[in-house]
Amino acid sequence: MDDTARTMAAGALRLVLIALATGCGGQDRPVDDGGDDDTGPGGCSRHESCEEDELCNEDTRACEPAYGRSYRMTLSNVSVHRTHSPDGSPWDEDGGLPDLYLCLTLVEAEHCTAVAQDTNTPQFDDFVVEAVLEHYQHIEVELCDDDTPADPQCWIVAELESLAVPTLRAGTLTLIPDDPSRLDDWAVTLSFHPLAL
Numbered sequence: 734m735d736d737t738a739r740t741m742a743a744g745a746l747r748l749v750l751i752a753l754a755t756g757c758g759g760q761d762r763p764v765d766d767g768g769d770d771d772t773g774p775g776g777c778s779r780h781e782s783c784e785e786d787e788l789c790n791e792d793t794r795a796c797e798p799a800y801g802r803s804y805r806m807t808l809s810n811v812s813v814h815r816t817h818s819p820d821g822s823p824w825d826e827d828g829g830l831p832d833l834y835l836c837l838t839l840v841e842a843e844h845c846t847a848v849a850q851d852t853n854t855p856q857f858d859d860f861v862v863e864a865v866l867e868h869y870q871h872i873e874v875e876l877c878d879d880d881t882p883a884d885p886q887c888w889i890v891a892e893l894e895s896l897a898v899p900t901l902r903a904g905t906l907t908l909i910p911d912d913p914s915r916l917d918d919w920a921v922t923l924s925f926h927p928l929a930l
């Protein structure tokens with residue numbers, strides 16, 4: 734065996750050893766290859782270390798599936814600055830501020846907040862929904878005004894047909910009107926927090 738053949742044989746042996754070293758462990762999580770990722774024994778610290786359909790769960794420090802798992806969802810930063818309801822009439826007969834609540838429809842179930850009386854910036858801190866989210870996920874948000882004794886009026890203010898992995902990784906989605914003619918000048922932030930698998 735000349736030097737070149739000996740060098741090639743040593744190189745081949747080293748590749749076999751690397752393959753053996755990275756092939757064992759029996760874990761589903763990516764094995765730390767000593768490169769620039771950070772999914773080794775200490776776990777992940779950024780989403781980019783994970784596969785494209787995964788997220789780095791900040792609670793477990795593990796790369797986990799983004800879809801087909803439960804999330805806790807909350808609503809925040811709600812603001813409705815219209816002075817009149819979308820049909821052009823005053824919010825209240827006496828000119829008062831609206832009495833708003835939001836309804837979130839997903840996985841074929843409707844979840845509504847409590848009514849926030851007489852405010853343009855309602856707080857829905859007690860509102861929490863837990864549901865399994867998939868990629869092609871229909872999400873609908875309705876804004877309603879409960880001007881008692883009249884029946885509540887509702888307007889569909891945003892509809893989504895899918896959830897991208899970057900949205901679930903970011904954990905927040907700011908919803909703005911998809912059709913300004915229906916109800917302009919409002920916004921709401923929908924937050925996602927992955928629950929334990």
Ligand SMILES: [Ca+2]
Pocket residue numbers: 824825829830831832850851
């Ligand atoms: Ca009112």
